[in-house]
Amino acid sequence: MTPPVPRGLPTACRPQRRRSWMPTFLFHIYGLILRESANKELVRRHLADLLELSHQSANQREGIATAIGIVSSSHLPAVWAVLEHLGRTRLLRTAFMSPDCQQLDPDRHWRWVSCTSLLCYGRMALHAREQILPWVDNIISRMVYYFSCSCYDNILKTSFLSAVIMLMKALKQENSTQSYKFSQIPELIQCLLGILQKEPNFLATLFRQKIILVIVGLSKLRPSLKPVVKSRILQTCLQSLFMLPPMEKLKSCLPPLDSAPDVMVLYKKSMQALDLLLQNFISENKSMDEMCFLLQHMEPWLQSDKSHERKRVVQTIFPLLKYVVDYVTLTLLIQQKGSTEQFMHLNKMKNFEAKARRESEMRFYNVVKALNRSLTVAQHTQLSLALLGGLCSHNCLQCDLASQLLLMIFEDRSIKAEQVAEILQGLFQELPSIVFKSILQTMMNGGDSAGDSVPRGDSRGDTVPVSPL
Numbered sequence: 001m002t003p004p005v006p007r008g009l010p011t012a013c014r015p016q017r018r019r020s021w022m023p024t025f026l027f028h029i030y031g032l033i034l035r036e037s038a039n040k041e042l043v044r045r046h047l048a049d050l051l052e053l054s055h056q057s058a059n060q061r062e063g064i065a066t067a068i069g070i071v072s073s074s075h076l077p078a079v080w081a082v083l084e085h086l087g088r089t090r091l092l093r094t095a096f097m098s099p100d101c102q103q104l105d106p107d108r109h110w111r112w113v114s115c116t117s118l119l120c121y122g123r124m125a126l127h128a129r130e131q132i133l134p135w136v137d138n139i140i141s142r143m144v145y146y147f148s149c150s151c152y153d154n155i156l157k158t159s160f161l162s163a164v165i166m167l168m169k170a171l172k173q174e175n176s177t178q179s180y181k182f183s184q185i186p187e188l189i190q191c192l193l194g195i196l197q198k199e200p201n202f203l204a205t206l207f208r209q210k211i212i213l214v215i216v217g218l219s220k221l222r223p224s225l226k227p228v229v230k231s232r233i234l235q236t237c238l239q240s241l242f243m244l245p246p247m248e249k250l251k252s253c254l255p256p257l258d259s260a261p262d263v264m265v266l267y268k269k270s271m272q273a274l275d276l277l278l279q280n281f282i283s284e285n286k287s288m289d290e291m292c293f294l295l296q297h298m299e300p301w302l303q304s305d306k307s308h309e310r311k312r313v314v315q316t317i318f319p320l321l322k323y324v325v326d327y328v329t330l331t332l333l334i335q336q337k338g339s340t341e342q343f344m345h346l347n348k349m350k351n352f353e354a355k356a357r358r359e360s361e362m363r364f365y366n367v368v369k370a371l372n373r374s375l376t377v378a379q380h381t382q383l384s385l386a387l388l389g390g391l392c393s394h395n396c397l398q399c400d401l402a403s404q405l406l407l408m409i410f411e412d413r414s415i416k417a418e419q420v421a422e423i424l425q426g427l428f429q430e431l432p433s434i435v436f437k438s439i440l441q442t443m444m445n446g447g448d449s450a451g452d453s454v455p456r457g458d459s460r461g462d463t464v465p466v467s468p469l
Contacts, residue, residue: 024062024063031068040075044078048085055111061115062119065116069126072127076124079124087146091117115150115155119163123166136182141184143163143167143191157195161192168218185221188218189232195211202253209272216277238298247264250267278294294320298317302374314371318383325390368408369408388426391439392433431444
C-alpha cells in the first residue's frame with residue numbers, strides 16, 4: 001500500500017513502486033515538502049517508498065538523490081537510517097548474489113541502486129552544512145564500501161566521481177575543515193586511483209583531470225598523507241598521463257564517437273592538473289626531502305626508451321623547478337622546527353642532520369642532472385634564466401637553492417656555446433639586485449664557470465655584452 005502523501009503534495013507527485021520514471025522537477029518538490037514535515041516516521045516511510053523507484057534511468061537516479069539531499073537538511077538521521085536499510089536489504093544482497101560482475105542482477109530495476117546511493121551520499125554532504133564534519137567519515141566509509149563492492153562500469157565510475165566532487169564542495173564551505181582530522185581519506189583516494197588505472201589509453205573525457213584535481217583537494221586535508229599514499233598517487237598519475245600515445249597520435253587513437261573531443265584541450269588540462277598536484281605536495285611540505293621524493297618518482301621516466309615519455313617528464317619537471325624557485329622556500333633538514341640546543345646530544349644530532357641533509361641534496365642534484373641532460377637548448381636556457389630571476393629574492397634559502405642549481409648547471413659543462421651570451425647577459429643584469437653578499441660572490445664565480453664551459457676556439461663565446469655593475 002502506498003504511504004499517505006504529505007499535506008500539500010499533489011497526487012501526481014506520489015512515488016509509485018516499479019514506476020519507471022518521474023519528471024525531474026517532481027523530485028525537487030517532493031524533497032522540499034518532506035523537508036518541512038515534523039513527523040519523522042512519516043518522512044522515513046516516504047523516503048523508503050521513494051527509493052523503491054527504478055534505478056535504471058540516469059535522470060531517475062539523480063532525481064532520487066536530489067530529493068534525498070533536500071530532505072537530509074532537516075532530517076539527516078532519518079535519511080541515514082533509510083539509506084542504511086536500503087544498503088542491507090538491496091545493495092548488499094545484490095552484491096552477494098552476483099559476485100561475478102558478468103552475472104548481473106536480472107532485475108534491471110535494482111541494477112544501479114549502488115549508483116543512486118552514492119549520489120545520495122554526495123547530496124547529503126552538500127546539504128549538511130555545519131553538520132558535515134560529525135558525519136563526514138561515515139559518509140566517506142559508505143561511499144568507499146559501496147563503490148568497492150559494486151560491479152564496475154561507466155555508470156558507477158561517473159556516480160562515484162560526482163559524489164566525491166559534491167563532498168569536496170561541502171568541505172570547502174565548512175570553515176572548520178582544516179582543523180578536523182579525517183580517518184577515511186586514504187581509502188577514498190585509493191578508489192579514485194583505481195578509476196584512474198582503469199581509464200583507457202586515450203583521451204576522450206576530462207576524467208583524468210577531474211580525478212587528479214579531487215586528489216589535490218583531498219591531499220590538503222588533515223592529517224597529512226603518509227609517504228606510501230603519496231607514492232601510490234604519483235606512480236598512478238604519472239603512468240596514466242605519461243603513457244598516453246604521442247601527441248600526433250592522440251586523435252587517431254580515439255574510438256568512434258558521436259562528437260569528437262578536442263584532445264589537445266583535454267591533454268593540456270590533464271597535464272595542468274598534474275602540475276597542480278606536484279606544486280601542492282611541495283607547498284604542503286617545503287623541504288628538500290619532499291623535492292627529492294617528487295623528482296625520484298619522475299627520474300625513471302627520464303630513462304624511458306620512448307621519446308614522447310621523456311619529453312613529457314621534462315615538461316613536468318621544468319615548471320615544478322620554476323615554481324619552487326619562484327614561490328617556495330625550501331627548509332633544509334637542519335632547520336626543521338624545534339631547537340636541538342635543548343638536548344644533551346647536540347653535536348650528535350647536528351652531525352646526523354648534516355649527513356642527512358647532504359644525502360638529501362645529493363639525491364636532488366642527481367635527479368636535476370639527469371633532467372639537465374634531457375632538456376632542449378631552448379628549455380635549458382629558459383630554466384637558467386628562471387633560476388637567475390630567483391637570485392634576487394629577499395629570502396636567503398630561496399636564493400641559495402637558485403644559486404646551487406645554477407652552479408650545478410655551470411659546472412656540469414652542459415651549456416652550449418649559443419647559450420652563453422644570453423645566460424651571462426642575464427646573470428650580469430641580476431647581479432646588482434642580489435641582496436645577499438654570499439650569493440653575489442657565488443654567482444660572480446659562477447659567471448667564470450659559464451664562460452669556461454664554452455669549447456675553446458668558438459668565437460661566439462669570446463665577446464659578451466654586459467650591463468655595467
